[in-house]
Amino acid sequence: MELIQGEKPVFEAIIQGLTPQQIALLKAVAKEPSRFIMSMNYMKRHHLNSIGGIQSAAKKLEQLDCIEREQGATGGRWRVVDPLLGRWLTDYKSF
Numbered sequence: 001m002e003l004i005q006g007e008k009p010v011f012e013a014i015i016q017g018l019t020p021q022q023i024a025l026l027k028a029v030a031k032e033p034s035r036f037i038m039s040m041n042y043m044k045r046h047h048l049n050s051i052g053g054i055q056s057a058a059k060k061l062e063q064l065d066c067i068e069r070e071q072g073a074t075g076g077r078w079r080v081v082d083p084l085l086g087r088w089l090t091d092y093k094s095f
Contacts, residue, residue: 008088024048028045066081066085
């Protein structure tokens, strides 16, 4: 908890530089890492608007090193790079 609180200003700065679609995707991936972020079920569960919007948001978040696609046994699952950011997004931050 203290570690996350210490990083809170950094996390808030990251969020402030993102679009609403990027924030929604980042939060979705933090809550539910998945290979299928562009599936209709995933989009509905996480209130994501469009496949094009997800593609664009994923590309930008990947460039910013916020999310990445895992290799190996997980078969390309998208996940948040920083586990503390992921936890902050799911446990402490409401949008």
